[in-house]
Amino acid sequence: MExxxxxxxxxxxPKAKFGDSEPRPSKEVESFARNNYGVTFPIFHKxxxxxxEAEPAFRFLVDSTKKEPRWNFWKYLVNPExxxxxxxxxxxxxxxxxxxxxxxxxxxxxKKKEDL
Numbered sequence: 001m002e003x004x005x006x007x008x009x010x011x012x013x014p015k016a017k018f019g020d021s022e023p024r025p026s027k028e029v030e031s032f033a034r035n036n037y038g039v040t041f042p043i044f045h046k047x048x049x050x051x052x053e054a055e056p057a058f059r060f061l062v063d064s065t066k067k068e069p070r071w072n073f074w075k076y077l078v079n080p081e082x083x084x085x086x087x088x089x090x091x092x093x094x095x096x097x098x099x100x101x102x103x104x105x106x107x108x109x110x111k112k113k114e115d116l
Contacts, residue, residue, distance in 0.1 A: 025046075026043075026044075026045040026046050029043070029046075030043045049069060050062075050068055050069070060084075061076045061078075061084055061087070064083070064084035065084050065087045067087050070089070071089075071090050072090060073090035074087065074088070074089065074090055075087060075088040075090075075092070075097065076088075077097075077100060077101060077104060079104060079107075079108075080108060085100075085104060086100060
């Protein structure tokens with residue numbers, strides 16, 4: 001199975017929403033992730049993800065799935081049309097998620113070929 005790095009976009013961001021579980025400044029968190037885990041994808045600054053002050057993107061994700069993240073590393077899969085396909089809790093192993101991402105990418109490739 002090919003690595004997830006071949007897929008088009010991944011984003012992440014530190015959140016202080018859950019009991020201030022990430023109290024460090026955004027730049028420090030980004031540096032830690034890049035230096036210790038080799039992260040190369042975009043990392044957001046700290047943002048609000050729940051409640052009336054939540055960023056619009058997170059309001060959209062929650063409204064679309066009716067599932068609020070209950071802890072860090074909640075994951076959402078969004079298709080090219082902007083529809084939320086699925087969401088996963090933090091403890092969901094990548095081995096479960098990877099086939100679903102691959103299936104969506106396959107669908108995108110097939111559609112692209114049909115459009116040619």
